[in-house]
Amino acid sequence: xxxxxxxxxxxxxxxxxxxxxxxxxxxxxxxxxxxxxxxxxxxxxxxxxxxxxxxxxxxxxxxxxxxxxxxxxxxxxxxxxxxxxxxxxxxxxxxxxxxxxxxxxxxxxxxxxxxxxxxxxxxxxxxxxxxxxxxxxxxxxxxxxxxx
Amino acid sequence: xxxxxxxxxxxxxxxxxxxxxxxxxxxxxxxxxxxxxxxxxxxxxxxxxxxxxxxxxxxxxxxxxxxxxxxxxxxxxxxxxxxxxxxxxxxxxxxxxxxxxxxxxxxxxxxxxxxxxxxxxxxxxxxxxxxxxxxxxxxxxxxxxxxxxxxxxxxxxxxxxxxxxxxxxxxxxxxxxxxxxxxxxxxxxxxxxxxxxxxxxxxxxxxxxxxxxxxxxxxxxxxxxxxxxxxxxxxxxxxxxxxxxxxxxxxxxxxxxxxxxxxxxxxxxxxxxxxxxxxxxxxxxxxxxxxxxxxxxxxxxxxxxxxxxxxxxxxxxxxxxxxxxxxxxxxxxxxxxxxxxxxxxxxxxxxxxxxxxxxxxxxxxxxxxxxxxxxxxxxxxxxxxxxxxxxxxxxxxxxxxxxxxxxxxxxxxxxxxxxxxxxxxxxxxxxxxxxxxxxxxxxxxxxxxxxxxxxxxxxxxxxxxxxxxxxxxxxxxxxxxxxxxxxxxxxxxxxxxxxx
Numbered sequence: 001x002x003x004x005x006x007x008x009x010x011x012x013x014x015x016x017x018x019x020x021x022x023x024x025x026x027x028x029x030x031x032x033x034x035x036x037x038x039x040x041x042x043x044x045x046x047x048x049x050x051x052x053x054x055x056x057x058x059x060x061x062x063x064x065x066x067x068x069x070x071x072x073x074x075x076x077x078x079x080x081x082x083x084x085x086x087x088x089x090x091x092x093x094x095x096x097x098x099x100x101x102x103x104x105x106x107x108x109x110x111x112x113x114x115x116x117x118x119x120x121x122x123x124x125x126x127x128x129x130x131x132x133x134x135x136x137x138x139x140x141x142x143x144x145x146x147x148x
Numbered sequence: 149x150x151x152x153x154x155x156x157x158x159x160x161x162x163x164x165x166x167x168x169x170x171x172x173x174x175x176x177x178x179x180x181x182x183x184x185x186x187x188x189x190x191x192x193x194x195x196x197x198x199x200x201x202x203x204x205x206x207x208x209x210x211x212x213x214x215x216x217x218x219x220x221x222x223x224x225x226x227x228x229x230x231x232x233x234x235x236x237x238x239x240x241x242x243x244x245x246x247x248x249x250x251x252x253x254x255x256x257x258x259x260x261x262x263x264x265x266x267x268x269x270x271x272x273x274x275x276x277x278x279x280x281x282x283x284x285x286x287x288x289x290x291x292x293x294x295x296x297x298x299x300x301x302x303x304x305x306x307x308x309x310x311x312x313x314x315x316x317x318x319x320x321x322x323x324x325x326x327x328x329x330x331x332x333x334x335x336x337x338x339x340x341x342x343x344x345x346x347x348x349x350x351x352x353x354x355x356x357x358x359x360x361x362x363x364x365x366x367x368x369x370x371x372x373x374x375x376x377x378x379x380x381x382x383x384x385x386x387x388x389x390x391x392x393x394x395x396x397x398x399x400x401x402x403x404x405x406x407x408x409x410x411x412x413x414x415x416x417x418x419x420x421x422x423x424x425x426x427x428x429x430x431x432x433x434x435x436x437x438x439x440x441x442x443x444x445x446x447x448x449x450x451x452x453x454x455x456x457x458x459x460x461x462x463x464x465x466x467x468x469x470x471x472x473x474x475x476x477x478x479x480x481x482x483x484x485x486x487x488x489x490x491x492x493x494x495x496x497x498x499x500x501x502x503x504x505x506x507x508x509x510x511x512x513x514x515x516x517x518x519x520x521x522x523x524x525x526x527x528x529x530x531x532x533x534x535x536x537x538x539x540x541x542x543x544x545x546x547x548x549x550x551x552x553x554x555x556x557x558x559x560x561x562x563x564x565x566x567x568x569x570x571x572x573x574x575x576x577x578x579x580x581x582x583x584x585x586x587x588x589x590x591x592x593x594x595x596x597x598x599x600x601x602x603x604x605x606x607x608x609x610x611x612x613x614x615x616x617x618x619x620x621x622x623x624x625x626x627x628x629x630x631x632x633x634x635x636x637x638x639x640x641x642x643x644x645x646x647x648x
Contacts, residue, residue, distance in 0.1 A: 008576070008577045008578040009313070009316070009577075009578070011573075011576075011577045012316050012319070012574070012577035012578060012579050015573065015574065015577060015579075016319045016323065019323055019326065020326075023326050023341075026341055026343075027329075027340065027341065030338055030340060031336065031338065034607060035602050035607040035609065036602055036603060036605075036606045036607025036608075037603070037607075038335075038595075038598070038599045038602060038603075039336060039338075040333035040335070040336045040338035040340055041338075041340075043325075043329060043595045043598070043599075044326060044329045044340060044341070047322055047325050047326040047329070048326060050322050051319060051322045051323060051326060054315060054318060054319040054322060055319065057315060058313075058315055058316055058319060061315070067578075068578060070576050070577060071576060073576060074372050076371070076372075077367075077368035077369070077371045077372050077572070078368070078569075078572075080364065080367050080368050080371065080544070080568075081364070081368075081565045081568055081569055083544060084364070084544070084547070084548055084561055084564065084565050084568075085561075085562070085565055087548045087561065088548075088552075088558040088561035088562055088565075089558075091552065091558060092558060099548075100545065103541075103544060103545070103548060104541045104544075104545075107540065107541050107544050108537075108541065110368075110371050111371055111537055112371065112372070115537055119537075119538070123538065123541050127541060127542060127545050130545075131545060131549060135549055135553075139199075141549070141552075141553055141556075142556050143549075143552070
């Protein structure tokens with residue numbers, strides 16, 4: 001049973017089932033209508049049900065048949081996502097000059113081997129300067145270098 | 149002849165200074181991302197798409213197309229010199245290309261790859277020029293039922309011919325279709341899956357999903373398994389092949405081009421499957437199959453020609469029918485829609501400058517690429533030594549600014565992170581991301597065609613099989629599915645994967 005729980009298909013099927021449940025649940029109040037007069041909820045409900053069926057099949061394949069195992073999930077790479085979140089948080093408050101270095105620093109931590117601090121500093125500075133020049137000056141995007 | 153006139157018109161559009169520049173930029177960018185492992189055309193196009201909104205439609209398409217087929221050229225460089233595929237479609241080229249490089253024949257491998265790709269690109273483009281107009285004509289008589297069935301066929305073809313588990317890929321399509329429902333229903337005005345957030349009332353921007361599942365999840369995967377390839381440091385001096393090499397490669401290029409051109413038209417058959425199939429085919433018909441893998445020039449010529457021919461002809465379904473065949477063309481579909489052009493058979497007549505300008509620019513682009521790839525090879529070799537750790541922060545920056553710039557709000561950034569999160573896990577679970585994007589982009593259209601069909605037939609679903617064209621398409625789709633379930637085809641698919 002333990003090996004089964006590592007199977008890719010098991011988890012893929014589970015993910016599909018979860019999505020299908022969400023799709024059905026959050027669309028339950030939509031007007032489904034009839035085939036000849038499809039309402040807003042018709043297509044989503046059909047899809048949710050189909051996804052659920054597919055999810056069950058895939059999950060069954062994972063439990064009963066042979067399927068590849070899920071590779072080791074590493075936590076470090078998730079820092080990439082954290083880096084983007086820090087960019088999103090800091091940009092409106094402190095501007096590019098804080099957001100880009102923060103993203104670069106956190107992103108550099110996502111790497112298995114640590115990066116040299118010198119590289120990180122130069123990279124942050126270069127990227128901030130580049131972004132300011134190209135996106136703010138040339139493209140006139142509404143972002144502030146400093147401040148909100 | 150009509151085609152010649154149209155092509156001349158196309159050249160007049162493509163040779164304007166602006167469009168030449170866009171073509172050059174696209175080809176250059178394509179080569180760069182092709183050379184650099186860890187960044188693919190799908191992710192790049194997702195990132196650059198917002199910038200193209202300010203460009204005129206013809207220019208935007210020219211540039212984006214340049215990136216796509218340019219990446220096929222660049223990918224071969226890395227495969228040959230570093231034994232790391234720069235692009236998924238260049239994986240097969242590693243097999244013999246890198247061996248040739250180790251035998252001191254790197255220049256010959258690169259030359260054959262580039263020239264073969266040029267030939268294939270020109271043939272592929274001619275293919276489009278000749279077959280697109282009649283196809284568009286035929287498609288003008290399509291009704292909503294035909295369009296729905298065609299999109300269904302396209303989605304089925306996309307998963308059948310792609311890698312990975314069939315049922316999971318279908319699941320990804322359905323998930324993509326479901327995600328496409330987020331937003332305001334056009335007909336009734338009801339809010340679907342908006343969770344009370346006004347930012348979701350217009351639906352999720354496909355660029356956010358594309359960046360999340362292609363770029364972000366890819367960066368995460370790449371950081372997990374940072375591969376280091378050793379670059380061949382010997383100087384690439386001569387490019388001229390020997391007579392035997394030349395003769396062998398001519399046949400291989402012709403065969404690869406044919407295979408790639410045909411496969412490219414089929415929605416879903418991408419550059420990857422074309423190059424794999426071409427290599428496998430060459431090996432099958434070769435008089436010395438055991439030599440494959442030791443540095444045989446056909447092993448480079450055929451897949452490289454195939455992947456470039458395929459990249460060109462994959463525009464046919466998009467330009468004639470408005471059906472995308474893969475992630476890249478799906479995003480171009482989105483780009484066209486945002487530019488105010490509804491893709492379909494009428495594009496040829498309503499926006500001839502986009503249609504013919506794009507085709508003409510492909511000729512120009514391919515020539516530019518040979519110039520970029522061969523004489524400038526030294527630059528690319530130096531670029532290859534650029535370590536990924538310096539590169540990925542830059543990629544992150546482009547993604548971040550790109551996502552922010554879509555609506556000048558950080559909301560899309562958070563959405564992108566969510567998409568990346570989900571995308572990473574789905575990748576780990578062996579689910580292909582491209583079908584999700586395809587389903588996402590086609591979803592709203594399919595719903596609309598379904599609704600219209602059923603409205604006109606008053607709820608009778610039989611209409612899909614009563615109309616002959618629609619029936620044909622559905623039968624082909626069912627046939628493809630059945631084919632994939634037959635053990636004979638299953639084994640061939642597995643064999644192709646194992647070869648690498």
